[in-house]
Amino acid sequence: xxxxxxxxxxxxxxxxxxxxxxxxxxxxxxxxxxxxxxxxxxxxxxxxxxxxxxxxxxxxxxxxxxxxxxxxxxxxxxxxxxxxxxxxxxxxxxxxxxxxxxxxxxxxxxxxxxxxxxxxxxxxxxxxxxxxxxxxxxxxxxxxxxxxxxxxxxxxxxxxxxxxxxxxxxxxxxxxxxxxxxxxxxxxxxxxxxxxxxxxxxxxxxxxxxxxxxxxxxxxxxxxxxxxxxxxxxxxxxxxxxxxxxxxxxxxxxxxxxxxxxxxxxxxxxxxxxxxxxxxxxxxxxxxxxxxxxxxxxxxxxxxxxxxxxxxxxxxxxxxxxxxxxxxxxxxxxxxxxxxxxxxxxxxxxxxxxxxxxxxxxxxxxxxxxxxxxxxxxxxxxxxxxxxxxxxxxxxxxxxxxxxxxxxxxxxxxxxxxxxxxxxxxxxxxxxxxxxxxxxxxxxxxxxxxxxxxxxxxxxxxxxxxxxxxxxxxxxxxxxxxxxxxxxxxxxxxxxxxxxxxxxxxxxxxxxxxxxxxxxxxxxxxxxxxxxxxxxxxxxxxxxxxxxxxxxxxxxxxxx
Numbered sequence: 001x002x003x004x005x006x007x008x009x010x011x012x013x014x015x016x017x018x019x020x021x022x023x024x025x026x027x028x029x030x031x032x033x034x035x036x037x038x039x040x041x042x043x044x045x046x047x048x049x050x051x052x053x054x055x056x057x058x059x060x061x062x063x064x065x066x067x068x069x070x071x072x073x074x075x076x077x078x079x080x081x082x083x084x085x086x087x088x089x090x091x092x093x094x095x096x097x098x099x100x101x102x103x104x105x106x107x108x109x110x111x112x113x114x115x116x117x118x119x120x121x122x123x124x125x126x127x128x129x130x131x132x133x134x135x136x137x138x139x140x141x142x143x144x145x146x147x148x149x150x151x152x153x154x155x156x157x158x159x160x161x162x163x164x165x166x167x168x169x170x171x172x173x174x175x176x177x178x179x180x181x182x183x184x185x186x187x188x189x190x191x192x193x194x195x196x197x198x199x200x201x202x203x204x205x206x207x208x209x210x211x212x213x214x215x216x217x218x219x220x221x222x223x224x225x226x227x228x229x230x231x232x233x234x235x236x237x238x239x240x241x242x243x244x245x246x247x248x249x250x251x252x253x254x255x256x257x258x259x260x261x262x263x264x265x266x267x268x269x270x271x272x273x274x275x276x277x278x279x280x281x282x283x284x285x286x287x288x289x290x291x292x293x294x295x296x297x298x299x300x301x302x303x304x305x306x307x308x309x310x311x312x313x314x315x316x317x318x319x320x321x322x323x324x325x326x327x328x329x330x331x332x333x334x335x336x337x338x339x340x341x342x343x344x345x346x347x348x349x350x351x352x353x354x355x356x357x358x359x360x361x362x363x364x365x366x367x368x369x370x371x372x373x374x375x376x377x378x379x380x381x382x383x384x385x386x387x388x389x390x391x392x393x394x395x396x397x398x399x400x401x402x403x404x405x406x407x408x409x410x411x412x413x414x415x416x417x418x419x420x421x422x423x424x425x426x427x428x429x430x431x432x433x434x435x436x437x438x439x440x441x442x443x444x445x446x447x448x449x450x451x452x453x454x455x456x457x458x459x460x461x462x463x464x465x466x467x468x469x470x471x472x473x474x475x476x477x478x479x480x481x482x483x484x485x486x487x488x489x490x491x492x493x494x495x496x497x498x499x500x501x502x503x504x505x506x507x508x509x510x511x512x513x514x515x516x517x518x519x520x521x522x523x524x525x526x527x528x529x530x531x532x533x534x535x536x537x538x539x540x541x542x543x544x545x546x547x548x549x550x551x552x553x554x555x556x557x558x559x560x
Contacts, residue, residue: 393440
């Protein structure tokens with residue numbers, strides 16, 4: 001294994017346990033905070049974290065620990081988020097979080113405990129084959145069976161998580177290995193480098209891509225998650241300034257280009273795709289969100305940009321593939337336009353789409369301004385959007401309400417929007433928020449909740465209270481799994497609803513019982529003052545807003 005340069009920890013004997021070595025390796029990798037739920041198999045790492053000044057945040061469910069690590073990675077490009085899970089149910093509880101990070105391309109390291117290596121397959125407490133369980137949803141999954149090699153394995157796991165298309169790594173350490181005796185003077189800690197993609201595509205492919213752009217009359221950029229991992233927002237903005245091409249975003253690209261940039265559009269995506277003669281896929285995979293490529297007209301040209309060549313042409317062939325760091329490739333495209341004097345000008349087309357967006361916004365404005373009771377969901381979204389400041393971190397955790405809110409809330413200029421990603425895992429809200437508030441204690445963190453999703457990890461308000469994190473959540477409470485209720489009612493009739501109905505539960509009272517601040521809202525005019533009071537409380541807070549329930553109905557053969 002190549003681990004690069006190493007450094008020794010001195011010649012004086014320092015006999016201790018392997019957990020100290022693990023913590024030193026994490027510290028050398030730039031880890032500042034780990035997320036966990038207490039477990040005997042892994043407690044040696046906690047002991048090491050105390051020495052290394054790595055904060056240990058203990059949550060109430062291991063899934064939340066992994067989600068928090070996922071969010072930490074999203075907020076710290078070039079570093080991993082770390083979750084430490086005890087053996088057996090500790091690891092199995094974390095699988096969903098790992099799978100979510102896998103689909104979202106978040107670089108995380110999950111360290112799992114295991115029964116003693118000397119008792120392998122003898123039936124130790126909580127013993128099971130964790131590595132086989134994690135391998136399908138990880139970039140790297142392995143076990144370390146020698147105490148002196150713990151740091152080496154941690155470096156290998158982190159290198160894999162950060163390289164190419166980022167993703168999760170899982171390292172299992174049996175308890176007798178982790179707590180085995182070791183002399184730190186006799187081991188070395190690997191040097192941790194930045195392993196992210198830092199290359200650009202060949203010049204001739206850049207020029208061919210610009211030639212396609214130059215011939216297009218209705219081009220568009222569809223920017224996705226790999227743009228974030230490339231930290232390419234500024235280079236994309238410069239390319240759009242030069243060309244006037246309209247730009248839409250999905251995944252973690254939200255926030256990479258400012259909402260008030262002239263080329264940034266959101267409401268006309270479907271129309272732009274239907275009429276496009278060229279689509280630049282900037283880190284956007286042709287998955288279900290793009291109808292596996294069918295969203296793009298058959299006659300349109302495609303330039304696909306991504307971090308790895310294996311992603312080019314998935315589900316549909318493309319005309320040009322630009323592999324490498326997306327920011328560097330946009331920079332190369334802008335330079336090629338300037339060097340060759342290519343005159344690309346689609347500003348008039350962009351402005352035409354902008355006018356259409358103004359019309360569509362006006363059509364929904366009546367709902368956003370509605371004072372009706374029960375409260376219209378778009379009215380709630382409007383008041384949430386009005387509360388968002390330019391440096392806020394906003395997290396979406398729900399179905400219908402988050403889908404509507406994402407179309408109304410502008411991603412803060414100096415803040416962040418986070419949601420589960422393509423796996424669609426509900427319950428990320430408070431775990432993501434814990435990591436965000438820990439990472440940026442001076443920023444305000446806001447969660448947009450569905451009432452169904454609140455029930456999954458809402459008890460993490462206890463964690464927020466214990467760590468004094470003034471996170472604010474707003475629940476759109478329609479007493480239903482709304483995203484399922486509506487189509488079920490449409491398909492089968494609203495008198496045949498099954499497994500979609502909830503209660504108008506007072507989630508605000510739950511948060512109050514945990515030591516936070518609660519607000520209950522039933523009238524539209526109460527929304528904004530309640531949100532303001534929640535932020536002013538200085539406590540973890542929840543605003544529970546009762547909104548209109550949409551049960552769906554069927555008229556004749558038409559679903560409405």
